[in-house]
Amino acid sequence: MTTITKLPDPVAGGSKPSYRGKAGRARKTGRRRRLGDLRIALLFILPAMVGFVAFYLVPTVRGIYLSFTEYSILGDPTWIGTKNYTAIFGDELFWNAMGVTVQYVGLNIGFQTIIALGLALLMHRVAKSTFIRGALLLPFLVANVIVALLWFWMLDYQMGIVNELISWLGLPRIAFFGSEQWAIPTIAGVNVWRHMGYTALLIFAGLQSIPNHLYEVASLDGASPTRTFWSITMPLLRPVLVLVLVVTVIGSFQVFDTVAVTTGGGPVNASRVIQMYIYQKAFGESDFGYASALSVILFVILALVAFIQMKFLKGNESDLD
Amino acid sequence: MTTSALSRKKPVSNAPVPGEPVRRKPVNWRRVGAWTLVAVAVAVTVAPFLWMLRTALSSNHSLAANAGNLLPADFSLGAFKRVLGLQSPEEAIADGGSGAAINFWLYLRNSIIFASVTTAGQVFFSAMAAYAFSRLRWPGRNVVFALFLATMMVPPIFTALPNFLMIKNLGLLNTFAGMALPFLFMTPFAIFFLRQFFLSMSREVEEAAMLDGAKHLRIFFQIVLPNAAAPLATLALLTFIGQWNEYFWPLLVGQDESVRVLTVGLGVFKSQSPQGAPDWSGLMAATLVAALPVLLLFIAFGKRVVNSIGFSGIK
Numbered sequence: 001m002t003t004i005t006k007l008p009d010p011v012a013g014g015s016k017p018s019y020r021g022k023a024g025r026a027r028k029t030g031r032r033r034r035l036g037d038l039r040i041a042l043l044f045i046l047p048a049m050v051g052f053v054a055f056y057l058v059p060t061v062r063g064i065y066l067s068f069t070e071y072s073i074l075g076d077p078t079w080i081g082t083k084n085y086t087a088i089f090g091d092e093l094f095w096n097a098m099g100v101t102v103q104y105v106g107l108n109i110g111f112q113t114i115i116a117l118g119l120a121l122l123m124h125r126v127a128k129s130t131f132i133r134g135a136l137l138l139p140f141l142v143a144n145v146i147v148a149l150l151w152f153w154m155l156d157y158q159m160g161i162v163n164e165l166i167s168w169l170g171l172p173r174i175a176f177f178g179s180e181q182w183a184i185p186t187i188a189g190v191n192v193w194r195h196m197g198y199t200a201l202l203i204f205a206g207l208q209s210i211p212n213h214l215y216e217v218a219s220l221d222g223a224s225p226t227r228t229f230w231s232i233t234m235p236l237l238r239p240v241l242v243l244v245l246v247v248t249v250i251g252s253f254q255v256f257d258t259v260a261v262t263t264g265g266g267p268v269n270a271s272r273v274i275q276m277y278i279y280q281k282a283f284g285e286s287d288f289g290y291a292s293a294l295s296v297i298l299f300v301i302l303a304l305v306a307f308i309q310m311k312f313l314k315g316n317e318s319d320l321d
Numbered sequence: 322m323t324t325s326a327l328s329r330k331k332p333v334s335n336a337p338v339p340g341e342p343v344r345r346k347p348v349n350w351r352r353v354g355a356w357t358l359v360a361v362a363v364a365v366t367v368a369p370f371l372w373m374l375r376t377a378l379s380s381n382h383s384l385a386a387n388a389g390n391l392l393p394a395d396f397s398l399g400a401f402k403r404v405l406g407l408q409s410p411e412e413a414i415a416d417g418g419s420g421a422a423i424n425f426w427l428y429l430r431n432s433i434i435f436a437s438v439t440t441a442g443q444v445f446f447s448a449m450a451a452y453a454f455s456r457l458r459w460p461g462r463n464v465v466f467a468l469f470l471a472t473m474m475v476p477p478i479f480t481a482l483p484n485f486l487m488i489k490n491l492g493l494l495n496t497f498a499g500m501a502l503p504f505l506f507m508t509p510f511a512i513f514f515l516r517q518f519f520l521s522m523s524r525e526v527e528e529a530a531m532l533d534g535a536k537h538l539r540i541f542f543q544i545v546l547p548n549a550a551a552p553l554a555t556l557a558l559l560t561f562i563g564q565w566n567e568y569f570w571p572l573l574v575g576q577d578e579s580v581r582v583l584t585v586g587l588g589v590f591k592s593q594s595p596q597g598a599p600d601w602s603g604l605m606a607a608t609l610v611a612a613l614p615v616l617l618l619f620i621a622f623g624k625r626v627v628n629s630i631g632f633s634g635i636k
Contacts, residue, residue: 036458040537044457045465048450051506056472059483066483073489119362126355134623135363137630138370141615143566145584146608149591150373153601161372164389197366201630254476257568261588275478282482283573295479302476 067293072286084293096269097277100184104273105252107188112248115192116199123200124207136197144257151190152177152262177262180270187258187271199248206240242313246306253302274298377401377606384601400606424578425607428586435500435571435582436564442505444557450507451515452541473509477569485573495577504564511556518552519545555629558622562615583611
């Protein structure tokens with residue numbers, strides 16, 4: 001029974017004193033009644049458990065199984081071992097999709113994080129008003145599809161306002177969604193626009209957790225704003241920043257909606273991101289085994305990316321102590 | 322030289338603080354620069370929405386000739402009428418629409434059903450689970466909780482394919498049941514969010530009720546749920562917005578017109594281009610009306626949404 005309370009809570013951590021106190025009480029009553037409130041707990045947990053097993057656990061296992069089979073939606077899956085994986089390894093379209101996705105993630109996360117950090121600092125120092133935060137959050141609350149269509153119109157080659165401005169400046173018009181070289185930067189830019197306010201709010205929340213007295217001490221010591229930023233803000237913000245990066249990078253790797261309603265993966269293969277490729281394999285070519293193997297690979301990549309970020313940026317250690 | 326980090330602590334006052342040199346001017350220049358950047362950011366964020374409105378109020382035929390004009394080109398409510406089905410097909414085509422217009426009211430109804438049902442189910446069942454994780458003591462509790470949390474790491478696409486096959490095998494393709502089921506019971510985030518809040522709630526009333534012989538079901542419904550009304554509302558709001566905007570899953574299982582939601586409908590509408598030229602004003606009117614419920618919710622409860630963003634409890 002004691003094992004329950006000893007297990008570290010993966011997210012909240014044992015660091016909350018109030019929680020620790022409650023857990024201690026739990027242990028005492030637990031000893032008295034070995035099963036505790038098991039019967040009523042089963043009732044309370046039942047719906048969530050059904051959802052968890054049916055739509056998370058079983059699909060995860062089944063997805064891994066399917067990745068070792070050949071399965072068009074008709075008939076039964078046939079076990080083919082690792083053939084899907086070896087095929088993927090030599091699949092030029094897969095490597096292209098990976099390249100496109102990585103390019104997208106790099107552009108998207110790079111610009112988004114820097115802009116959001118700047119916005120968060122601005123909000124923290126001068127513009128704390130909820131109204132401004134609300135305005136910056138607006139694009140995030142509107143559907144991906146709507147944002148994509150709006151920019152598809154604004155960036156239209158002939159009639160879009162952005163190209164009107166560009167030609168008004170005397171520059172040549174740009175086929176934002178229509179050219180191989182611009183498609184991915186454009187899609188990345190659209191999603192930077194959608195997510196920058198949200199990301200800024202996440203970082204802003206982190207900034208607010210930095211104790212004020214540190215800034216006071218720094219200013220008494222005559223530290224310049226730049227020095228204060230690098231010596232106080234950045235180190236103390238790091239855990240939040242890492243968390244933001246992990247969350248946004250994982251989301252960014254799964255870009256789909258924007259691509260699906262604008263370019264559909266084209267022109268040629270220029271914007272066929274990995275999730276688009278999975279979608280096309282499964283629903284365009286009915287090759288569910290291959291598509292499952294692709295999603296297993298995506299899953300592994302995402303887990304690795306999260307792990308590496310946490311490990312090397314030391315996301316779970318705070319410098320506050 | 323003055324740190325603007327500090328300036329936020331002090332009220333901006335005209336009187337110089339004793340013992341400190343007058344430092345209003347340099348601080349103000351910094352603030353002017355900072356506010357300019359904030360204004361630019363807000364403008365960049367809001368301007369595209371105004372452009373959406375401007376286009377929706379334009380007449381589709383006149384858009385090309387007035388591409389750079391900031392005001393609606395040949396002001397007309399035709400696009401909205403077209404989208405809302407208030408124009409006859411002939412009028413719509415004459416106005417630059419496609420004959421096969423968007424079946425807006427049907428998609429709106431479908432979106433409302435899909436988003437409300439999944440939100441209600443998810444929030445309620447997640448609250449029940451959160452109660453079991455925060456108030457009840459049972460063997461394996463923390464292991465199960467850790468398992469639930471671990472599923473946050475699983476990318477949606479990974480479970481989407483097997484889930485699609487299951488829904489198909491159950492014969493639930495193109496039904497509301499098939500669209501709603503994967504979202505109906507829980508998300509790890511919802512459970513985590515509510516559990517954190519339940520843990521922080523005072524238990525005095527509950528313990529008193531317990532001594533009076535109240536059972537857990539009664540405590541849950543009569544004490545915990547009413548006391549947690551605020552976070553429940555916030556969670557419901559966030560869930561509803563997320564479900565309203567959901568595209569991928571409805572695209573997989575809800576293609577049929579009868580259950581098609583707005584996001585999927587908009588994608589289809591975009592691809593119906595009469596004579597190769599899209600009905601831009603119709604499309605913008607449609608996106609605007611589709612975004613309206615979220616915008617209204619945001620205007621009404623914006624503060625709640627804004628303040629809920631952050632890694633509360635995760636550190």
